[in-house]
Structure formats: structure tokens, C-alpha cells
Amino acid sequence: MPSLVLCRLLLVSLYGLLVSSHVSTGRDGRGLIGYGISMYNPLCAYTCRDVLSTSKLECSEETDMTHMHGGMLRKRATHMAIETSPGCYASDNNFLRTLAYCMSTHCQGVAVWDLEKYWTLNVAGKQPDQPVPRATYQQTLARVPTAPSDTLVVGEDLNRTMLVSAEDYQASYNAQDVFERMESNHERYGIVLLVSGAIVPIAFSLLRFVPFPKVWATKFNAWLVYPPVFGSSHKAPVAGLFHLPTRGQAFIILYLVSINIILSAVGYRGIQPNSWYPSILGIDGQIIIFVANRLGVLSFANLPLLFLYAGRNNVLLWLTNWSHGTFLLLHRWVAWLATLQAVLHSAIYLRIYLHNDTHASEAQLTYWVWGIVATLCMSILLPSSILPIRKNLYEFFLAWHVVLSIFVLVGCFWHILARFTRQWGYENWIYTAIAIWGFERAMRLARLARNGIETAQVTVIDDDYIRVNIENVSGSGHAFLYFPTLTWRVWENHPFSVASTVLPASERPSPLRYDADVEKLGSSSNGSDSDSQTVQRRSPTKVGLTFLVRTKAGVTAQLRMHATLPVLVESAYGPHEDLSSYSLLICIAGGVGITACIPILRAHPGTTKLFWGARSQKVIETMRSSLAGIEMESYVGKRMNISEVLHRELLDCSTTAAVLVSGPSEMADEVRCVVSELSRQKRVPVKLVEEAFSW
Numbered sequence: 258m259p260s261l262v263l264c265r266l267l268l269v270s271l272y273g274l275l276v277s278s279h280v281s282t283g284r285d286g287r288g289l290i291g292y293g294i295s296m297y298n299p300l301c302a303y304t305c306r307d308v309l310s311t312s313k314l315e316c317s318e319e320t321d322m323t324h325m326h327g328g329m330l331r332k333r334a335t336h337m338a339i340e341t342s343p344g345c346y347a348s349d350n351n352f353l354r355t356l357a358y359c360m361s362t363h364c365q366g367v368a369v370w371d372l373e374k375y376w377t378l379n380v381a382g383k384q385p386d387q388p389v390p391r392a393t394y395q396q397t398l399a400r401v402p403t404a405p406s407d408t409l410v411v412g413e414d415l416n417r418t419m420l421v422s423a424e425d426y427q428a429s430y431n432a433q434d435v436f437e438r439m440e441s442n443h444e445r446y447g448i449v450l451l452v453s454g455a456i457v458p459i460a461f462s463l464l465r466f467v468p469f470p471k472v473w474a475t476k477f478n479a480w481l482v483y484p485p486v487f488g489s490s491h492k493a494p495v496a497g498l499f500h501l502p503t504r505g506q507a508f509i510i511l512y513l514v515s516i517n518i519i520l521s522a523v524g525y526r527g528i529q530p531n532s533w534y535p536s537i538l539g540i541d542g543q544i545i546i547f548v549a550n551r552l553g554v555l556s557f558a559n560l561p562l563l564f565l566y567a568g569r570n571n572v573l574l575w576l577t578n579w580s581h582g583t584f585l586l587l588h589r590w591v592a593w594l595a596t597l598q599a600v601l602h603s604a605i606y607l608r609i610y611l612h613n614d615t616h617a618s619e620a621q622l623t624y625w626v627w628g629i630v631a632t633l634c635m636s637i638l639l640p641s642s643i644l645p646i647r648k649n650l651y652e653f654f655l656a657w658h659v660v661l662s663i664f665v666l667v668g669c670f671w672h673i674l675a676r677f678t679r680q681w682g683y684e685n686w687i688y689t690a691i692a693i694w695g696f697e698r699a700m701r702l703a704r705l706a707r708n709g710i711e712t713a714q715v716t717v718i719d720d721d722y723i724r725v726n727i728e729n730v731s732g733s734g735h736a737f738l739y740f741p742t743l744t745w746r747v748w749e750n751h752p753f754s755v756a757s758t759v760l761p762a763s764e765r766p767s768p769l770r771y772d773a774d775v776e777k778l779g780s781s782s783n784g785s786d787s788d789s790q791t792v793q794r795r796s797p798t799k800v801g802l803t804f805l806v807r808t809k810a811g812v813t814a815q816l817r818m819h820a821t822l823p824v825l826v827e828s829a830y831g832p833h834e835d836l837s838s839y840s841l842l843i844c845i846a847g848g849v850g851i852t853a854c855i856p857i858l859r860a861h862p863g864t865t866k867l868f869w870g871a872r873s874q875k876v877i878e879t880m881r882s883s884l885a886g887i888e889m890e891s892y893v894g895k896r897m898n899i900s901e902v903l904h905r906e907l908l909d910c911s912t913t914a915a916v917l918v919s920g921p922s923e924m925a926d927e928v929r930c931v932v933s934e935l936s937r938q939k940r941v942p943v944k945l946v947e948e949a950f951s952w
Contacts, residue, residue, distance in 0.1 A: 280622060283383030285679040291441030292448070294682050297433045299367045302375045304430040305359035305421060307532070312415035314352050316345035343381040347388040350400075354418040356380065357397040358405060363426065369395065383680070411532075424530065432533035435526060439547045440681070446520040446551070447558030447686065454562040454591070455573065457512060458584075462577035471913060471942030479936035481505065483945050489930045492922035492949060494644050500951075503929075506583055510590050517559075517594045521551060549605035552598040557669065557686035559595035563588060564690050568697035569737075569830060578834060582951030589642070596635040603632045624676035631668025634661045652749055652811065666691060704827045705739075713740070713824040715816055719875040721807055722849065723817055725753075726760050728801040732829030733758065733856060735950075736802065739825035743815045750827060751812060752950050753804040754919075756852035757883050760801035802826070805852045805880065833857050834946055839915035840864060843906055845899060845928055847920025848872060853948035854919050855883050866890075866906065870897045870920070899924065903931045910941050919948035 286294040297303040320340045346352060357376075364372055376394035381387045390397070401418055409419040469477075482505035485491040494500055502510055525547050527540030534543045565571055566588035569581055610616035619625055638661050647654050666687055673683045708730050716724040725738075737750040808814050816822075833856060836842055840863045844854040847870045858865050867884065870892040871877050877891050890902075907914060918928040925947055932945045 280624060280676055281680065282678045283680040284378075284385050286682050289444040289448075289682040289685060290437070291444050292682075294680075296437040296440065296681070299364055299371055299375060300430065300434055300437075301364040301367065302360050302372060303379070303433055304426055305356055305363060306380065307429045307433060308359075308411060308421050308425050309352060309356055309409070309415060310341075311412050312409065313339045313413075314341055314345055314349045314415055316349055317341040343384060343387040347381040347390045349415075350391075351415055351417055351419075353380070353390060353392065353397045354401050355405070355409070355415060355421070357394055358401045358418065359421045359426070360394070361398055425532070428530040428532040431528045432531045435528045435531070435543070436533065438526065439524075439550070442524040443551045443554040444682075446524065447554045450516060450520055450555060450558045451561055451689075453516060454513065454559075455565065457509065458573050458579060459576050461509070462579060465578060472940050475936045475939075475942045475944070478505075478945070479933045479943075481508075483929055483933045483936070485926070485929070490926050491929060492925045492947075494922075498644055500586070500644070502586060506586055509583075509587060513587065513590055514594065517555065517598070521548070521555060521598070525551075545605060546609075549602050552605075553602040554683070554686075556595045556598035556602060557683065559591050559598070560666075560669070560686060560690040561693055562591050563595060564693045564697070566591060568693070570697045570700035574831075580947075580949075580951075581831065582949065585951050592635075592639065592642075596639055599632045599635050603628065622675070624672050627668045627671035627675060629668075631665050631672055634664045634668060637661060638665070652746065655749075656746070666694075701827055705825050708826040708828065711824055711826060712821050713738070714821055715819055716879075717817055718879050719873045721872055722876045722879075723806050723808055723813075724879060725804040725806055725816070726801055727804075727824055727826060728760060728799065730802050730826045730828065731758060731800055732802060732826075734829050734831035734833060735853070736804075736826055736828035736830065738804070739827070740812060740816070740822060741825065742822055743812055749812065750825075752830075753806060754849070754852035754948070755802050755829070756805050756855050756880065757803035758800070758856070759798040760803065802828070803883075805849045805876070807849045833860075833948075836915040836917070836944070836946065837862055838913070839942075839944060840912040841906075841910060841914040842866070842917065843903070843914060844868065844917045845897070845902070845920065845924065846870070846918075847897075847924045848876075850919035850921075850924075850948070851880060852919075854917060855880070857917060858884070858887050868892070868897060868902050870895075870924070897924075899927045900931050903928070903935060907932075907935050907939065907941070907943060910939075913942045913944075915944045915946060917946045917948065922949075925949055 288294050290296060317339045318341075320338050360372060373394050376397075377389055380390045392400075405418045405420045407417065407419045408422050409415060409425075410422075411425050482503065484504055485501045486504050486507040487501060491501055491503055525544050527534075527543035527547075529536050529540065531543065534546070565573065566584040571581070571584055573579070573584065574581060607616065610619050638658065641657060641661075642654065670684060670687045673687070677683065711727050711730055714726045714728075716726070718724055730736075733755055735752050735754045737752050739747070739750045741747040806813055806816065808817055833853075836857065837860075842858065842861045842863060842865045844858055844865070844867045846854045846867065851869055851871075854867065854869075858867060865887055867887055867889040868891075869877070869889060872894070874893050877893065903916065907916075916928065916932050918925050929945060929947070932943060936943045936945075
């Protein structure tokens with residue numbers, strides 16, 4: 258019984274030596290395992306060498322166990338280890354002849370030229386500059402005239418030409434075969450995860466081109482797309498901490514979570530006998546290692562999706578009709594998944610190393626340190642990116658986010674490079690993420706370079722609002738503005754919706770005259786702009802952008818103190834959705850949300866109605882010229898009854914209608930809920946469009 262316990266302890270120790278592994282080096286691979294890179298081909302030849310690699314050769318050297326970081330080492334009772342150099346493998350006759358005979362016995366179906374290629378490249382090891390064997394495979398085999406009579410016991414000295422036992426061969430064959438199959442599965446599932454993460458949004462967005470009756474589409478959207486997944490809040494944060502997705506967004510989130518769970522849980526296989534994973538550990542001992550490796554690869558595969566979804570030059574924005582806010586939401590969910598996978602990958606290996614008392618030595622290795630750096634930075638990014646921090650400390654959040662993200666990429670890259678060099682292609686996941694991020698940043702620079710440095714003209718409207726005009730710049734949707742003279746953080750930029758794309762060269766406004774003064778009383782006014790103001794005299798217009806800005810803390814507050822200042826314009830982003838197929842366009846705007854509505858209102862060929870709630874009369878007067886000819890009801894100093902407005906306009910509507918909302922979160926959520934409710938009740942096609950930035 259004590260001997261059995263001792264045997265088990267010895268096996269567990271051997272297992273610890275195997276799974277703690279050594280820092281592996283070798284020739285650079287091209288591609289991924291199973292996709293351009295083969296780990297053990299031909300498997301029969303690799304198996305023969307693997308069995309022999311545990312034996313001491315005549316030219317092997319003993320080394321202290323404290324220096325046992327890599328190479329082919331064998332533990333001895335004296336606490337010394339055996340190290341065999343590539344030159345020793347390439348020159349030892351007993352090793353070469355035993356290997357050649359084993360290959361001739363087990364590789365009978367493999368072409369001789371494949372065996373010769375393996376012999377030249379891999380007998381001495383996998384280093385690019387290693388010595389070649391002293392003789393070719395066929396020459397070496399010819400020096401074994403008769404079959405060897407002695408059978409090698411694994412781990413014993415190899416001092417003559419010997420046979421490899423069938424049991425040892427099969428155990429090594431199984432180990433390498435199942436390991437490569439599992440590694441190929443890891444990479445395959447990583448590709449599925451990455452590709453589907455890009456294709457699924459495109460596929461869902463293509464549904465808009467399917468000629469479903471608009472009434473069907475309206476019902477589908479009202480039940481399964483527009484409403485929040487729970488309750489009535491979507492843009493307004495729950496408890497100030499997070500946003501609930503819409504039901505449509507929830508389907509995509511459910512897919513991303515499900516595919517990550519499924520791909521983390523399926524496709525595993527263990528086998529015995531197995532020389533790498535002793536039978537005392539059972540199949541479960543193998544599977545747990547494969548799970549840890551799978552989680553690491555899937556975490557890597559999620560990194561390109563992370564950077565893709567976060568970018569404002571995301572190619573998926575050009576291929577779908579989804580908003581940047583939706584992709585930012587998906588970015589945060591993928592971040593949680595990738596971080597959880599990285600943490601579990603690290604935790605499993607940590608548990609193994611602690612169990613086998615190898616953590617102290619392993620933790621000193623470069624690959625381990627960089628793996629911890631990457632995992633720790635990912636873990637810190639999550640709590641430091643919660644909504645209150647993004648909203649109240651945006652500049653800090655952005656800089657902190659970028660710095661830690663760089664450390665994640667650097668940590669992952671060096672984790673792989675220090676552990677495996679470039680043998681197995683794991684670094685290609687990191688290259689892909691870097692390429693996506695690099696493209697995003699290059700596109701930003703290109704947009705900035707196209708517009709150059711211009712001058713922003715700032716006009717103070719009242720205590721809350723300012724108007725910013727920038728000449729000689731074109732664009733639509735929204736733009737990101739940089740004010741390098743306002744802060745030493747010259748990289749800071751802020752998004753603003755484009756209110757107008759033409760500027761008057763000069764203007765001499767005559768006093769505004771209203772048919773009624775109900776707006777000043779906090780009521781609403783109804784009627785077109787032509788009935789409520791006198792005509793202003795203007796000189797010819799010129800190309801430029803107008804932005805209406807509500808000033809708060811930070812850069813926007815500093816803008817009020819300048820009449821002109823240099824500006825860099827990164828434009829244009831987010832072209833507005835085409836709503837020309839809808840006969841009626843209803844716009845509900847709150848405050849500076851009017852800027853997103855104006856271009857859509859002016860471009861719409863059908864009937865348009867604007868309902869605008871503002872904090873002051875002056876901001877309405879400032880934008881009134883841009884709203885000439887548009888039927889408008891404005892609400893100053895009072896809350897718009899959105900439910901009443903939409904019921905009035907839509908219940909009696911006999912044609913197709915689109916509802917555009919741009920304003921505070923609470924306003925957007927109320928419009929969303931009311932439109933969903935009315936769409937479920939009516940048979941008139943109604944489309945909801947929300948124009949908003951997301952934190």
C-alpha cells in the first residue's frame with residue numbers, strides 16, 4: 258500500500274513536470290495550428306523521437322534541477338537532471354539508429370521524402386540554426402542490418418540500438434495525436450467566434466432588404482426589437498450604473514454569450530494510455546488542461562472583436578445600419594467574456610502549479626509575468642469602465658482605457674512569445690487586434706488631415722448654449738472636434754451633431770416677430786416658421802459646419818470664453834438613415850438634440866413635423882432660420898407630453914410614418930415605449946429612429 262501511494266505521488270510529480278511544461282522554442286510557424294501549422298507531422302516520426310527523448314545519451318549532460326527551465330530534461334534520484342543538446346541528438350549513433358529503426362517500423366505508409374524532410378529538420382530539435390544529423394535517414398537505417406533485440410525502458414539510458422516497446426509508442430502516439438487535435442479545435446472554434454462575431458451583425462442587418470410588408474416589420478420591431486428587454490428604460494441608466502439593452506440588442510448579446518459558452522464547453526476528448534497525462538489522473542486530468550488552453554485561445558479570439566466593436570471607424574458600421582452605441586454595448590459584453598476566459602485560464606494553471614509546488618519557479622518566468630500583466634489589466638479595465646466613471650470622468654476614462662488596453666496587447670503578445678516564440682501562431686490573434694486598432698487610428702488621422710486646422714467661431718446664445726461655426730469643412734451626421742489650445746491633452750476630442758452644412762457669409766437679422774407669445778409662457782406654439790417670423794436679409798452662404806453645444810464642465814465650459822480658436826475636425830461620421838420612403842416624418846427633439854434632426858427634416862421629401870422642447874427661448878430663435886418651412890411646436894420651460902403628441906399624430910395617421918427622437922435619455926425612452934405600444938395596436942407602418950451618443 259505505501260508503495261502504491263509513493264507511485265501515485267511520483268506520477269503526480271511527473272504530471273506536474275509535464276503540465277508546468279517548459280518554455281518552448283522553435284521555428285516560426287505560418288498561420289494557426291490546423292490552418293497552415295502542423296504540430297506533429299508525420300506523427301509516427303514525432304512519436305518515436307518523443308519516446309527516446311526521455312533517455313540519457315552518451316553525450317547528455319547532468320545539470321542542477323534549479324536551472325530546469327527548458328530543454329529535454331530527466332529527473333534523477335540525486336536531484337540532478339539530464340540535458341541533451343541538439344548537437345548531441347544530431348551526432349549520437351545509438352539515438353539515430355534507434356530512431357531510424359522505429360520510424361521504419363511505424364511509418365511504412367509515409368513517403369520516404371517526408372521522412373527525410375522530418376529527419377533533417379527535427380531530429381536535432383526545432384531550432385532554426387541547429388545542426389543537421391550526421392547521416393540521412395536512409396543512410397542511418399542502412400547501418401541497422403538486423404532488428405535490435407533489446408527493448409528500451411522509458412527513461413533508461415540509451416547506449417545501444419534498441420527497440421521501442423509497443424506500449425510506450427502507443428502512449429506517446431495518443432498523447433501527441435489528441436493534443437494536436439485539441440489544439441486544432443481551439444483554433445477552429447476561435448475562428449468561428451471571430452468570424453461569426455462579424456458576420457452575424459451583417460446578416461441581421463441584411464433583413465432590412467427583405468421585402469416584408471411594412472406592417473409585418475412594424476409588428477416585429479414593436480414586439481422584438483424596439484422595447485427594452487425589461488421595463489421601460491434603455492437610454493436612462495438603471496440605478497445610474499448600466500443601460501438595459503433593447504430586445505433586439507439582447508438577441509445579439511444572447512448569441513455572443515451562448516457561442517462563447519458553447520465553444521468553451523464542447524469538442525474535448527481524452528485518451529489513455531497517454532504518456533503526457535498518466536492514467537492515475539484519468540481522462541478528467543487531460544480535459545482540464547484542454548479547457549484551460551481553450552479558454553486562453555477564445556479570450557485571444559475575442560480581442561479583435563473587442564477593438565472592432567469599439568472603433569468609430571468600425572467597418573461593420575458601414576456594412577450595417579446599426580448605431581455606434583449598439584456596437585459599444587456589444588464591446589462591453591465581449592470585454593466581460595474575454596476577461597472571464599482569461600481569468601479562468603490563469604486560475605486553472607495557477608491551481609495546477611500550486612498543487613505540484615512548481616508555482617514559485619514558474620512565476621519567475623517571463624511568459625508568466627506577462628500573462629499576469631495582461632490578465633490583471635483586463636480585470637482592472639472592467640470596474641474602471643462602469644457608467645458613472647465614463648460619464649463623469651470621461652477624459653480620465655478614455656486615457657486610462659487606452660493605456661491599459663495597450664498593456665493588454667503587449668502582455669498577451671509577450672506571454673506567447675516568451676512561452677512558445679512564434680511556433681504555433683497564437684500571436685496572430687494579437688496581430689489581428691493590433692491591425693484593427695491601427696486601421697481605426699489611421700482612419701482618424703486621415704479624416705483630420707483631410708480637413709486640416711480650421712478656426713472655430715463661437716457665439717454665446719445664453720447661459721446654457723453656444724453655437725460653433727467652422728468654415729471650409731463639409732460633412733453630415735456628427736463630427737469629433739479637437740481644441741488643442743484648450744488643454745495640454747491635445748488628443749482629447751468630443752462628438753457633436755452637425756446642425757447645418759452651410760454658413761451665412763454675414764447676416765443682419767431684423768427683430769423676430771411672433772404671431773403668439775405662448776412659448777414665453779411655457780406653452781407650445783403650432784405652425785410653420787414662415788408664419789412666425791420676419792425674413793432676415795442674408796448674403797450668399799458658404800460651406801461650413803454649425804454645431805449647437807450645451808455647455809457643461811470641461812472643454813465645453815472653456816469654449817464660452819473664446820470668440821475664435823483653432824480646431825481640428827474629424828468628420829464625417831454616422832450618415833443619417835434614409836427615411837424618404839415614409840410619407841410622414843415626426844421629429845421629437847430635446848435641447849441640442851435638434852441638431853441631429855435638422856438635416857433629416859430638411860432632406861425629407863414628405864410631410865414633416867417637429868416637436869422641440871428647449872430650456873430657453875434664445876436657442877429656438879438662434880436655430881429658427883435653419884427650420885424655415887418646417888411645421889414646428891416648441892416647448893420652453895415645460896415638459897412635452899410625448900404620449901399625447903404621438904397618440905395624436907399616429908392614431909389618425911393613414912400612411913407610413915417614421916418617428917425620430919433626439920434628446921435626453923428619459924425622452925428617448927418614453928418615445929421608444931410609446932411608439933412600440935402604438936405600433937402593436939395600429940396597422941399603419943411606423944419606424945423608430947433614435948439619434949443619440951452613447952457613453
